[in-house]
Amino acid sequence: MNARVEISSQTDVGEPLITCIELGHVYDSGRGRTTALGSVSLTIGRGEFVCVLGPSGCGKTTLLNILAGFVLPAKGVVRVGGHAINGPSSERGVVFQDYSLFPWLTARANVEFGLRMAGRAARERVKIAHDLLGLVDLPDVGEKYPFELSGGMKQRVAIARALATRPSLLLMDEPFAALDAMTRGSLQAKLVEIHRQEQPTILFVTHNIAEALVLASRLIVMSPNPGRIVEDISVDLPRPRRRTAPRFNELYEHVSRAIGLETAE
Template sequence: MSAVLAAAGRIDIQQVSISLGQGAQAFEAVQGLECQIQPGEFVCILGPSGCGKSTLLGALAGHLQPRSGRLLVDGQPVRGPSPQRGMVFQQHTLFPWRTVRDNVAFGLKMHGMPKAERQAAADEMLALVGLEGFAERWPDQLSGGMQQRVEIARVLINRPQLLLMDEPFGALDALTRLKMQELLLEIWTRIRTTLVFVTHDIDEALFLADRLLVMSPRPGRIIEDLRLDFARPRTSELVTRFEFTRLKRHCLELLRHEEGRQLPRLDPLGLPLEHSRPRFAI
């Protein structure tokens, strides 16, 4: 899967509002979302719990329909699920009665691909995620991180134009999580599909993304759109750099923002303005 998919995967979110629940229990989850995501971009969505991050991802996957506005992928309205919009959740959805190879190849089986071809494609995907030699294992014989690798391979085998990830590493320990982040960047560098990644972890968002969308508390709105110019390839050393910690502090202030207060802003150097002014003792 070395082909670059840069020509596909554009997302247009045009004044999208989404409501959840029925009748008196209904509430607005996200409100007036407006942004464009270019083909091949790696975008992280960051926000407090309950702000509608996963709701937006579910709408992009085709599982939810907006109450108002338009949601387009490559110029076409999203009207339902599609293999071209692959979804990876926090908990894997592998079939425990199928081997690793058969789990990865399942989508191709549903499309009628002959057994030899789909198994060869599955082995290619397993090599991509670093699981050569595990094709005949059962899911419960793998660690949590390895199970998520299989889940990613199962989605990527459909060669999606858009990869959607909903806190996929949230249940992993810190070291495994870092390894999975580095692996994801390596995979994305090779396939360059558009990737939208939901997280509530600031370090994870800043480490992974080209671009960071920060959402407000419910109803979720996009309150910041940050371009992250850290050089690639990225290593764990990045999180210790001064520029990284400045942006992390700014994101913390955005997440702590209360309605009615002026949003914190960055100066040209990336330092929040309220911290960039000199303070004098009186």
């Protein structure tokens, strides 16, 4: 018997943290106007782990940047925790693909940065940084600089820095895309563990279907021209998730068809 694939146009997410209503955005350039997001409506509950995936140009990163407060939408309503977004906030941690660590600061100082900007006491900053570096399995690199760390280690530091202010929302823009397969798999497992322990709401942008199925409890599938949500899929695969499981592969094939891929990645 084939495993059942649960698909819904609107998942029951409990208490909402993120609310987007008919969100749209347009970029102007010398070549004209490009509609990055059409009319996107989306609700995400507290503590959910949601992956947004789709082809290039479907508005995934634009949606993340709007939620981060880096971009103001051209139209529509977006709220986090019931409040309109007017700019970046320590309540929303962001992890980028390119690490974005300050090269002149040690790993510990990078993790402390947001806490220092918030005026937290030095002793408290040191303890939080120490605890978070331990959480990402880097207890002994606090005094090392980014150039002394591997790509995977840098991304662990970036995750620790994003968690330092205990944000209610963690936004991740293809954070593992540049890493080798072994390091990527290790960080995927670590992120699942962090989500279980710390329970932030995570919005994770990726092109990789298998990665999304390993990580998320819910997938938002987008398509371009203009960027819009085409499917909202509940993923209730048991953990730890096995890529060889029949249900995993059934979901993989379904998402591939939703994105418009004829073959696997």
